[in-house]
Amino acid sequence: MSKVSDDNESNNGCNNNPLRFIQSSFGDHNVVKMASIQTLWSGYGEIARYFVPSIDNSVIVKIVTPQLQSNHPRGWDSMRSHQRKLDSYVNESIFYKQYSQHTDSLCRTPLCYFSFTGTSYAIAENQQNTVTSLLIMEDLDQAGFINRYDEASLNTVKLGIRWLAYFHAKFLNQALNNVWPIGTYWHLATRPDEFAKMPESEIKSKAHVIDNALNNARFQTLLHGDAKLANFCFSANGMDLAAVDFQYVGRGAGIKDVMYFLGSCLNESELTLYADRLLEEYFSILKLAVEHYHVDTDFAALEAEWRKLLPFVWADFERFLIGWATEHNKLNGFMKEQTNIALANC
DSSP, rough: OOOOOOOOOOOHHHHHHHHHHHHHHHOTTTTTEEEEEEGGGGGOOEEEEEEEHHHEEEEEEEEOOOOOOOOOOOOOHHHHHHHHHHHHHHHHHHHHHHTGGGOOOGOOOOOEEEEOOOOOOOOGGTTOOOEEEEEEETTTTTTTTOOOOOSOOHHHHHHHHHHHHHHHTTTTTTTOOOBBOOOOSSGGOHHHHHHHHHHHHHHHHTTHHHHHHHHHHOEEEEEOOOOOOOGGEEEEOOOOOOEEETTEEEETHHHHHHHHHHHHHHOOOHHHHHHHHHHHHHHHHHHHOOOOOOOOOOHHHHOOOOOOOOHHHHHHHHHHHHHHOOOOOTTTHHHHHHHHHHHTTT
């Protein structure tokens, strides 16, 4: 997919009137808002559908308008949390500006028509409705990706695994400038508040060792960073998919995305039954994808490293959940078994 336009960072009109900015971007004053689709996490804005007569199609617009008082469902409303969210939207704009045009039908992402990124700031009363980020993107529904799933069949999970394998192969061992140096939203450096809340334990005492092992992986790629089932859009025939929501994109071992995706799709018993089989599926497709994109790498060494790191990824995510939401349903026996493997090898 190719990108139509660079960021419109100098267009200050976005701050006062998002609709006017969208109309100006397309040179079409007849653009209208069709519907609000959903509110952004913690009430930081919305995703909405607009109709653009000049292209005779609808577009999806992601508008970030942080409020004076955020509405985090678990109460994490510190200034550090606020700034992390604002930075994540800037990070997403960078992905669409520099990287999304390199994806293809095997790791499909929406075309980005235009983007605006303002200045991140500490919320002040007279700024509470200011737009800090706006993305105008292809409407994936119109492109045929009309299905969203709350629960995943095994075939659906395999589609997600395929997307991740090709996405990881596409960006394997590249410089990956400007996006976050560590992808995902839960890594240790970005979660000091949650870490401080953890009770003293072996997983807490070894958290930095686990974090260092993951961050210093020899083989790194571009991570989606939030590769959960809800961030994939599926075709009507159930044979294809595209990914959205690249706020937490960044460098890392691809196995981090794989762990998180499996955990978003499968419960404890399903993980026990299928995790090994799906891991084999991932590495089989990753090998084909590396060959498809003509990536020069030592695949045997990559696979060995990422397999070894997998328990560390589970442990790293468990560390986050213990500090963030101790009652979370993803804290299960399968995760604990993997964490124990990691702790024994620290």
